[in-house]
Amino acid sequence: MADLSTDLGFLRLRNPVLTASGTFGYGTEFLPFLDLAAVGGIVVKGLYFGPREGNPPPRLVETASGLINAIGLQGVGVERFAADVLPELRRRDTAVIVNVCGSGDEEYYRVIEFLDGHEGIAAYELNISCPNVKRNGACPAMDPRATREIVAGAKRRSRRPVIAKLSPNVTDIASIARAAEDGGADGISLINTLLAMAVDLDTRKPKLGNVLGGLSGPAIKPVALRMTYQAARAVKIPVIGMGGICTGRDALEFMLVGARAVQVGTANFVDPASAARIVREIGDYCDARGLARAADIVGTLKTGL
Amino acid sequence: MRREPAARIIGKRSWGDFHLLRLESPDLAAGASPGRFLMIRTSDGFDPLLRRPLSLHDAGDVWIELFFRVAGRGTALLAKKKEGETLDCLGPLGRGFRMDGFGAGRTAWLIGGGRGVAPLYYLARTLISRGAGVRVFYGGKTSAEIPLREKFESAGIPLDCATDDGSFGFAGFVTALLERALEGGRPDGLFACGPDAMMKRTGRMALGLGLPAQLSLEAVMGCGFGACWGCVHRIKKDDGGQWRKICEDGPVFGADEILWEEA
Ligand SMILES: Cc1cc2nc3c(=O)[nH]c(=O)nc-3n(C[C@H](O)[C@H](O)[C@H](O)COP(=O)(O)OP(=O)(O)OC[C@H]3O[C@@H](n4cnc5c(N)ncnc54)[C@H](O)[C@@H]3O)c2cc1C
Ligand SMILES: Cc1cc2nc3c(=O)[nH]c(=O)nc-3n(C[C@H](O)[C@H](O)[C@H](O)COP(=O)(O)O)c2cc1C
Ligand code: FES
Numbered sequence: 001m002a003d004l005s006t007d008l009g010f011l012r013l014r015n016p017v018l019t020a021s022g023t024f025g026y027g028t029e030f031l032p033f034l035d036l037a038a039v040g041g042i043v044v045k046g047l048y049f050g051p052r053e054g055n056p057p058p059r060l061v062e063t064a065s066g067l068i069n070a071i072g073l074q075g076v077g078v079e080r081f082a083a084d085v086l087p088e089l090r091r092r093d094t095a096v097i098v099n100v101c102g103s104g105d106e107e108y109y110r111v112i113e114f115l116d117g118h119e120g121i122a123a124y125e126l127n128i129s130c131p132n133v134k135r136n137g138a139c140p141a142m143d144p145r146a147t148r149e150i151v152a153g154a155k156r157r158s159r160r161p162v163i164a165k166l167s168p169n170v171t172d173i174a175s176i177a178r179a180a181e182d183g184g185a186d187g188i189s190l191i192n193t194l195l196a197m198a199v200d201l202d203t204r205k206p207k208l209g210n211v212l213g214g215l216s217g218p219a220i221k222p223v224a225l226r227m228t229y230q231a232a233r234a235v236k237i238p239v240i241g242m243g244g245i246c247t248g249r250d251a252l253e254f255m256l257v258g259a260r261a262v263q264v265g266t267a268n269f270v271d272p273a274s275a276a277r278i279v280r281e282i283g284d285y286c287d288a289r290g291l292a293r294a295a296d297i298v299g300t301l302k303t304g305l
Numbered sequence: 306m307r308r309e310p311a312a313r314i315i316g317k318r319s320w321g322d323f324h325l326l327r328l329e330s331p332d333l334a335a336g337a338s339p340g341r342f343l344m345i346r347t348s349d350g351f352d353p354l355l356r357r358p359l360s361l362h363d364a365g366d367v368w369i370e371l372f373f374r375v376a377g378r379g380t381a382l383l384a385k386k387k388e389g390e391t392l393d394c395l396g397p398l399g400r401g402f403r404m405d406g407f408g409a410g411r412t413a414w415l416i417g418g419g420r421g422v423a424p425l426y427y428l429a430r431t432l433i434s435r436g437a438g439v440r441v442f443y444g445g446k447t448s449a450e451i452p453l454r455e456k457f458e459s460a461g462i463p464l465d466c467a468t469d470d471g472s473f474g475f476a477g478f479v480t481a482l483l484e485r486a487l488e489g490g491r492p493d494g495l496f497a498c499g500p501d502a503m504m505k506r507t508g509r510m511a512l513g514l515g516l517p518a519q520l521s522l523e524a525v526m527g528c529g530f531g532a533c534w535g536c537v538h539r540i541k542k543d544d545g546g547q548w549r550k551i552c553e554d555g556p557v558f559g560a561d562e563i564l565w566e567e568a
Contacts, residue, residue: 025532032306032530045534054548056566060525060535065351067527074534074548218351246351269355269528270346272308272395 002286003293004279006040006261008238010161010186011122013040013095013261016294017251017279020242020265021046021099021125021165022071023216024275026085027092033272038279040261041095044085046127048101049110051077056209061198066219067266068196070210073101073130078114090120097163099125105140105150112158123160126151126185129167129192141167141192144179151183161186163240166231168220169195173227174234181235189240189263190231191224217266218244225257232258232299246274248281258299306398306530309333311391315368320452322375323420324384326392329368333394337364339428340401340521340557343371344529346393347379357383358526358552360424360498361397370427372453374420398529399556402428402496402519409436414492416442416507418479418499422453424521428496429462439463442486444479444499448472480506487514494518495560508560518560524551539564 004015014037019027021043027036036042054074061068076084081098089096098121102108112124128141128150140146147164154162164180166173168191180188193214198207224243232239241259245251246267254262267274286294309330316327333343344356357379362372375381386392402424407413413432417425422443429439444467445451451473457464466474467482475482480503483495487510495518497507504520511518527533529552537548538555546564549555 023533029530029532033308054534054537057537057548058525059537060527060533062353062355062525065354067354069527069533069535071534074537217354266354269533272528272530272532 002283002291003295004283004286006295008187008260011095015040015279015282016255016261017275017282018043018097018240018261018263019268019275020263021127022073023265023268026081026089027096028085028088030268030272034276036089037093038276039094040279041097041122042089043097043099043125043263044081045075046073046099046101046130047075047078047081047111048073048103049078049107049114051075051080058207058209061207061213063196063198063215064219066215066217067269068198068208068213068215069193070208070213072210078111082115082118086118086120095122096120097123097125099127099165100154101127101130103130105153108150109153109157112154116157116159121160123163123186124154124158125163125165125189126154127165127192129165129169139167141165141176142170144175147176147179148183151180151185155184163187163189165192166190167192168223168227168243174230177231177234177239181237185237187238187240188231188235189242191220191227191243194220194223216244218246220244221250225253228254228259229257229301245278246270248278248285251278251282252285252294252297255294255298256301258301260295260298306336306396307332309394312394313391314386314388317386317388319384321449323452324373324375325362326371326383326386327368328371328392328394330394331367333369333396334364334367336397337361337369338397338401339404339431340424341397341399342529342556343369343394343396344398344526345371345383345395347382353379353382355527356395356529358529360521361427362423363427363430372420372423372426376420395529399552400554402521402557404428404432404435407432407435407437407494412438412440412492413494413496414440414442414483414486416479416483416495416497416499416503418444418503419446419450421497421499421503421521422451424498425496426453426456426460429457430460433462440465440492442467442479442483444468444482446470478506479503480510483507484510491516497521505565508563508565511560519557520560520563521556522551522558522563523556526552528552539566
């Protein structure tokens, strides 16, 4: 049986498969379907400091092999997360990464400072794709300077590793990846959802309550793979790739272009045990090819260059 | 709740766009109760991507039934499935109808519109087996849209039909038929499933009369088990309203809990 263990430098994982934020609830929703100890770790739903209302429905539209969501990060806030969810997750043998949100830089820091006072968290994933009130609705992930600043600010305050989660809605992902590295990020993860919309021709209305949403699922995999490749070539810190991963082969493709670990998102909705199945499929692939360590495949793409 | 990757189709009937499937699965049957639903894959690939929610139309010891209307690509694919094929199902999910208090000497009126009648057959059977008196109001646009009327009748369930075009039974909305019936008598509770407009009207009528009513709501569902927060509806709280998940806190809610957006 191949060795699937994954070393991110700042964090050692049992295997390279994590669950993506917002697609795995707070983790506990999946207990009827899979053993959390079977995956490398879980990234919980994005947390703002306080509870959040979220967007008016409809919040979801399905598109060709994809899903557009405009949930609006409805959630319970840090206090209830720490009181109700964390104790339950601490009893499970899995790495818990918290996806940190904010409507301004200060809110991200407040979330981190609050959670730093609680045990059972392996790292923070900074969701710098949240629309930022002070920045005219633009998210920090769209600008290298804003990315560097917010990552540096989070690093200064945090006692834990910080992963910057990048948005694909940019012209040059490499420069944003480098900005996150310059700011001191321990790793980067990408991609978040692609800005998208769907309309109803007959009623002439948008199909989402929020008009705009984010596209995920198999439809975005080629774009995600390309951006993972570009980001991995731009930085030395570990890269976690995601976007449309549904099978072990999908996961290994992201590793091939340079991702040390991967996240599984929308696939969790279709098959709630996807992440555990993908771990098995990675192992099977390695065994069939005589690969001793799954990590050996990372960044071995033969481009002929 | 569990995943049943291969529930075998052991029976099928079709009436135009409407289809009934019987699936063999002791596990799905074990968790069944009226108002709960399954999330069903309609393709082996990624298009359509998401599972589709369908209510339990009936259940026995080792089988469950689904009744659906073709509404788009997913249900069209489902309609093509044949006896002997298998379906990948997740469930049963959600909180169904609350039937406590509905035993001998109590009466329940059930109101269903179009495909919304699906869960009401199971509910009617269950309430009757508990000794409650049941009357079903069943509406559709035309007589072709109320295909289950014979099934209700042969089960001995009292049925009143309405069609918008008057091609069968009362001419008009099923809510108008209900309104008329309520002038002549009062049940102990209403149970309804159908399009939003119908639910809104039924809810308003029930509140006006002080009748308890349970309404089964619909929304596009990403997961069906509480993980995506995609399926919300506005539900009353002390301090106003709150988006609550239809898949987990519902799909059945009390008419007095539901807040409707002003249209
Ligand atoms: C809890 C629950 C129980 C249901 N039970 C039944 C049932 O027993 N029988 C039945 O015929 N239908 C039922 N439905 C509705 C059924 O899920 C939808 O008709 C189906 O998902 C449409 O899929 P499609 O691919 O055929 O259509 P699509 O191409 O996806 O959509 C066609 C149209 O239907 C709308 N739609 C899509 N999904 C839903 C949805 N989940 N709810 C409402 N509208 C939707 C779309 O906006 C679009 O306008 C239920 C829905 C819910 C939420
Ligand atoms: C319903 C939904 C909610 C999401 N919520 C979050 C979130 O809270 N924070 C975040 O960083 N990403 C969020 N995402 C993005 C995913 O984590 C992931 O980056 C994206 O969906 C691409 O992966 P996938 O194609 O495998 O789903 C969400 C995605 C979906 C579909
Ligand atoms: S459908 Fe995902 S939370 Fe209800």
